[in-house]
Amino acid sequence: MITDQKKVYRPKEWETTTCPFCGSSDYLVYEKYGSELQYTYVLCKDCKLVYQSPRPKYDQHFINAAYASYYQFTETLDLNSNPDVPESSVNMFRKEVEYLLQFDKRRTAVLDIGSGMGTFLAAAKPHYTEAVGLDVSAQMAAFVQRQLGVKVFLEQFENFQSDKKFSLIHMSHVIEHIPNPKAWLQHARKTLEPGGVLVINVPNKFSFSFRLQHLFYKLKLKKQFSDSWNDPSRTPDHLYEPTVPSMLRFLKENNFEVLDYFSYSRKDPVSDSSFFSRLANRLFAKTAEAHRFFSQQFEERRVEKIYLGLVNGIISQKNGVIELPVGEHPSKKGMMAVLKKGKPSVTEYTVKEEFGKFSLVEFNIRTGRTHQIRVHAQQIGHPIVCDELYGDKTPVYLSAIKRNFKLSKMDDEEKPILARLGLHAARLRFTDEDGQTYSPEADLPKDMRALLQQLRKWKT
Numbered sequence: 001m002i003t004d005q006k007k008v009y010r011p012k013e014w015e016t017t018t019c020p021f022c023g024s025s026d027y028l029v030y031e032k033y034g035s036e037l038q039y040t041y042v043l044c045k046d047c048k049l050v051y052q053s054p055r056p057k058y059d060q061h062f063i064n065a066a067y068a069s070y071y072q073f074t075e076t077l078d079l080n081s082n083p084d085v086p087e088s089s090v091n092m093f094r095k096e097v098e099y100l101l102q103f104d105k106r107r108t109a110v111l112d113i114g115s116g117m118g119t120f121l122a123a124a125k126p127h128y129t130e131a132v133g134l135d136v137s138a139q140m141a142a143f144v145q146r147q148l149g150v151k152v153f154l155e156q157f158e159n160f161q162s163d164k165k166f167s168l169i170h171m172s173h174v175i176e177h178i179p180n181p182k183a184w185l186q187h188a189r190k191t192l193e194p195g196g197v198l199v200i201n202v203p204n205k206f207s208f209s210f211r212l213q214h215l216f217y218k219l220k221l222k223k224q225f226s227d228s229w230n231d232p233s234r235t236p237d238h239l240y241e242p243t244v245p246s247m248l249r250f251l252k253e254n255n256f257e258v259l260d261y262f263s264y265s266r267k268d269p270v271s272d273s274s275f276f277s278r279l280a281n282r283l284f285a286k287t288a289e290a291h292r293f294f295s296q297q298f299e300e301r302r303v304e305k306i307y308l309g310l311v312n313g314i315i316s317q318k319n320g321v322i323e324l325p326v327g328e329h330p331s332k333k334g335m336m337a338v339l340k341k342g343k344p345s346v347t348e349y350t351v352k353e354e355f356g357k358f359s360l361v362e363f364n365i366r367t368g369r370t371h372q373i374r375v376h377a378q379q380i381g382h383p384i385v386c387d388e389l390y391g392d393k394t395p396v397y398l399s400a401i402k403r404n405f406k407l408s409k410m411d412d413e414e415k416p417i418l419a420r421l422g423l424h425a426a427r428l429r430f431t432d433e434d435g436q437t438y439s440p441e442a443d444l445p446k447d448m449r450a451l452l453q454q455l456r457k458w459k460t
């Protein structure tokens with residue numbers, strides 16, 4: 001049965017931990033998340049792993065909550081009616097397996113940890129003498145056994161004992177869920193044949209999407225693009241979020257040689273994600289280009305930044321594009337100006353509301369030059385209110401807006417409603433690797449909201 005009701009998850013106990021990869025206790029707070037920002041990710045200063053600390057104690061209560069949605073998913077499937085293993089997922093894994101086979105020439109036995117519906121095993125089985133799965137769901141294990149004729153053990157990997165050694169061990173999006181990754185790597189070494197291949201798929205915290213998410217967090221854009229960010233039932237089940245440098249070091253320190261690694265989109269495992277490591281003495285590495293990709297997004301202008309600004313006066317043309325090159329002011333330090341030799345700068349604007357003395361304007365910047373909107377607004381003769389560099393730096397007072405304004409007897413002097421630059425970064429809009437568009441918004445700050453409210457009230 002599917003229910004929409006979500007149980008609020010509250011950790012029973014917390015524990016602090018050193019870096020689960022390198023053991024260091026030297027860290028920086030990286031970001032907070034959860035419906036009340038109750039979870040903390042820190043960045044290991046030594047190996048660059050992003051990990052939760054403090055984190056919910058890894059006990060049965062946590063494990064039950066963390067696996068709840070998976071168990072719920074297994075219950076919604078009527079496994080007796082033999083649903084098809086999704087062909088598209090199997091195809092994706094076929095590509096991955098094909099790629100992996102070049103590293104695993106023995107192809108004796110394959111072990112998939114977290115085998116789920118058996119999609120990876122379905123793709124790998126034809127190439128191997130023997131295939132084995134590990135999972136936590138008895139329904140899934142029975143299903144895979146029946147459907148593929150593959151034995152699935154109901155065990156955590158660290159407890160899995162096998163006389164048979166494997167030439168390939170595959171773990172896709174599992175290692176970030178367990179508290180003792182070091183023990184897992186050591187156990188993998190024992191369970192592999194000499195020269196066997198270990199494949200680890202993990203999320204990449206320094207990927208384009210995660211870096212953007214982090215950027216929103218830094219910009220204090222409240223509405224995150226992921227719904228799960230604010231989901232109160234969310235279990236912080238990723239005890240850490242690996243990054244490329246931390247994974248490389250972690251594998252090396254546990255006596256694995258890295259054969260290959262790259263980042264991928266989940267839709268295409270080969271051409272573009274994942275970590276391939278191995279017990280041999282060879283090194284062959286491609287570089288992950290997550291950061292470069294991130295820069296390109298901006299250069300290709302696929303990220304739109306939308307601002308709301310309150311400008312002086314009424315703009316005659318209600319929307320338009322301001323294209324004037326902006327550069328450093330030739331004599332005034334810290335100021336920018338429209339200059340022939342400046343950088344090309346493009347600002348689109350749309351008047352949203354008019355209030356006689358002021359207008360509320362939406363600015364969509366196509367380039368991101370310093371003070372671009374402020375300089376462009378000044379150039380069209382309507383500087384942003386309270387702009388001390390490019391406009392009239394006087395604050396906005398209620399007496400200037402409200403008819404018959406009377407100062408309260410309590411005050412000898414009127415306090416301004418808005419005493420700072422009337423410009424606000426309202427929204428970002430971008431498209432990720434998979435073509436999905438996100439548009440996180442930030443609420444207007446209190447003072448701007450109050451000013452707009454008064455302007456609307458006393459509008460003539």
Ligand SMILES: [Zn+2]
Binds near residue numbers: 021024045
């Ligand atoms: Zn570390």
